[in-house]
Each structure stands twice: as structure tokens, then as C-alpha cells.
Amino acid sequence: MTTFSNEKETLTQPAFTRSEEEINLIIQHWIRILHIRFGWVHDLNKFVFNYVSLFIYLFFIQMSNIYLILYNTDDHNLHTVRVWDLDNNEHIQLFTGHLRTVHCVKFSLYHYYNHHRNVVCSSSNTIRFWDFKNNRQLQIFDKHTGSIRGIAFSRFNSCRYLCSGSFDNTVRLWDVETSESLHVFNGHEDYVRCIDISPLQSNNNINMIGGNGYTICSGSDDKTIRIWDIETFKPLTVFKGHTYWVRSVKYGSNKLGSICSANIILSCSEDKFVCLWDIRSGKQIQKFHGHTHGVTCVEYSPFVIDIKFSGSSSNVICSGSIDNTIRFWDIRSNKGELYVIKGYDSDHGISCFKFISLGENKKTNNIHLCYGSHNGPVHVWG
Numbered sequence: 001m002t003t004f005s006n007e008k009e010t011l012t013q014p015a016f017t018r019s020e021e022e023i024n025l026i027i028q029h030w031i032r033i034l035h036i037r038f039g040w041v042h043d044l045n046k047f048v049f050n051y052v053s054l055f056i057y058l059f060f061i062q063m064s065n066i067y068l069i070l071y072n073t074d075d076h077n078l079h080t081v082r083v084w085d086l087d088n089n090e091h092i093q094l095f096t097g098h099l100r101t102v103h104c105v106k107f108s109l110y111h112y113y114n115h116h117r118n119v120v121c122s123s124s125n126t127i128r129f130w131d132f133k134n135n136r137q138l139q140i141f142d143k144h145t146g147s148i149r150g151i152a153f154s155r156f157n158s159c160r161y162l163c164s165g166s167f168d169n170t171v172r173l174w175d176v177e178t179s180e181s182l183h184v185f186n187g188h189e190d191y192v193r194c195i196d197i198s199p200l201q202s203n204n205n206i207n208m209i210g211g212n213g214y215t216i217c218s219g220s221d222d223k224t225i226r227i228w229d230i231e232t233f234k235p236l237t238v239f240k241g242h243t244y245w246v247r248s249v250k251y252g253s254n255k256l257g258s259i260c261s262a263n264i265i266l267s268c269s270e271d272k273f274v275c276l277w278d279i280r281s282g283k284q285i286q287k288f289h290g291h292t293h294g295v296t297c298v299e300y301s302p303f304v305i306d307i308k309f310s311g312s313s314s315n316v317i318c319s320g321s322i323d324n325t326i327r328f329w330d331i332r333s334n335k336g337e338l339y340v341i342k343g344y345d346s347d348h349g350i351s352c353f354k355f356i357s358l359g360e361n362k363k364t365n366n367i368h369l370c371y372g373s374h375n376g377p378v379h380v381w382g
Helices: 014-034 040-049 109-115
Strands: 002-004 055-062 065-072 081-085 090-095 104-107 119-123 127-131 136-141 148-153 161-166 171-175 180-185 192-197 215-220 224-229 235-240 246-251 264-269 273-278 283-289 295-300 316-321 325-330 339-342 350-357 367-373 378-381
Touching: 081 119, 090 119, 104 148, 119 148, 161 192, 161 215, 171 215, 192 246, 215 246, 224 246, 224 264, 264 295, 273 295, 273 316, 295 350, 316 350, 325 350
Parallel strands: 148 192, 246 295
Antiparallel strands: 002 339, 055 065, 065 081, 081 090, 104 119, 119 127, 127 136, 148 161, 161 171, 171 180, 192 215, 215 224, 224 235, 246 264, 264 273, 273 283, 295 316, 316 325, 325 339, 350 367, 367 378
């Protein structure tokens, strides 16, 4: 794997210049550390290839253990979901039962926090919950009439609610405790490809589903991003600006400061652009260009930098693309990427990625980057 960075123009504001230099130094230091890879990473790649030649990968942190969930798109492997323990590099579980291609997987936060059980949630044309320990299906949600491309758990009300986006052009809100479909959100004119629920807020009202201000965000092949009110079920905002499918949407966090707060949406599209949107103003506030092919995934960076002069606490976002790169961007500037990580030539594009911290040490130099490729292998840097 190779790395390189593009030169950037000098900014006139002293705060921004200082910030940009500090960010570049931290990223470059982190990248140098990641060149030292654990030996078991190579074994993991070989282990994956022994099962199937085509996977799409997602990565999740489950408390003190790090698990890798893989969902299979190969018809010959019966649309399976596999789980690996990254600490021990062991394949620990296989779930079968989906009748169609599996598009999305997550650990069920509801079952973990409320019942102290490890449960995997996966979606094809149905949403299924799998008991991790006993390898059996617990629940099935089957109201969608098209393939389900995105699922997200609420952070409020003990993670009791789940939203889903489907190729039937709808968004649904589910009660995981009762298995009830609470509402269908209609408005998209084409496939819903991605979904997210706003993060936990301080004004939670336990008599409501989520409390005032909680929303769902959905991205669609109709080129729009829509915001829905969870309590009233009303549509709030429609963002227009992408010129092709919207592939991923992410809420910010109030922990990241005002510039990446829960009122900010991060998105990416097949149109090669990464964008930031402000829910309060209903406007696009930033647009990043540098990818040469469609952008498949976006994340807020784990790098938290306190800049004394600017007062910001986080200012890096990341994006992965079919152009086989992961790019780092300064959220306050659209003058070009801060840094670029290039995947292996055999990867044929980045399908998804995740930053994780292994062990108890949560310092920047303990951050590991996992990414899945379109050609099959999963790579763990750290």
C-alpha cells in the first residue's frame, strides 16, 4: 500500500494555517505507524479467500471485543453472514437463512444494552436478528417489498428503535422490542440506498419515541437526501445537489463541535463528490472534489484536535471510492484533500472502511483502519 499527499494553497487566516499543519503532521505520523502491520493480518486475508471470492465488508466495535462481520453476495454461498473475532483471528459464527442477497449487517445495540446478549442484525429483503451464542434466528421484520440497503439503530430510548431504507423507495421505523413497524416514510422517488438516525441529545423526553429534535436521514437514487421527524413522522428537509445516486449519509456529533454537530449531514455519491449539509439552514455548506470515480462511503475522522486559535475540536472527514483511494478532507476547506491512502491494485475499489481502537489505549497512535475492497479481501492496518 502506498501513501501520498497533495500540496495545498496557503490560507490567509492564521488559525486555519496552523490547524492544517497540525492535522497533516498527525495524519502523516499515524500513516507511518500503520506501515507496521501485524502478522495475523496476512493470515486473515488468506482465511477469507478460503471461503469465497466475493465479499462486501463491514466493521463494528462491540464493547471490549472487536468483531468483523462479513455478508456474502455470492449465490453459491447461500447469502450467508459470517463473524470473525479480530483479537484472535477466529471465524466464530455463520448465519444462514436469508433467501436473497444480504446488503447490510450490524450488531444489535438494543439486545446488548437491554438483555446483555450479542445479536447480529442483517438485511436482505427482510431484516433478521440472530442470536450470536446459540446461532438461531430471534426475530424477522418482513414488511418491505424491496431489498433493504441500510439499517440504523437509535441511540435514544436504550437503542430500542431501528430504521431501514429499501429499494421499495420507502423508509421504515421499527420497534425492536415489539417487532412492530411503527411508520412508513414516503417521499423518495427512487431506491433508498442509505440511512442514519440522529445521535443522542440532552433534551430527551421519555414519554416520546425519541424526544424533541430526533430525525432520520435517508439518501436515494433520486439524487436527494431527506430528513424526517421521528416524533411527528413529517418530512422536514430535502437536500438537492448531488447529480447521481447518494451512497452514504452520516450525522455529525455534538461532541465534535458546532462545525460537525448533529445538525450536519455528511454525504457521498456516485457523482464523485463528498458534501456537508446544514439541517438548520437547509443548505449545502461544503463540497469536496478529488475522487475520480463514485464515492461509496464516508466517515467522520477519529482524529480530535483542539486548536486554540480557531476553537474547533475536529476538522477531518474521510471518504472511500471506487477509484481505490481513501481521502482525508479538512471540513472547513474545499481546496483539496489533506491526504490520500491508495489501496492495493488488486482491490478494484474501496467498498467500506472503519476506524477502530484495539485494546484499552484510545490514543491516536492506537487507531487502526479496516477497509473492504470490491474484489474481496479485507485489510486491517495497525
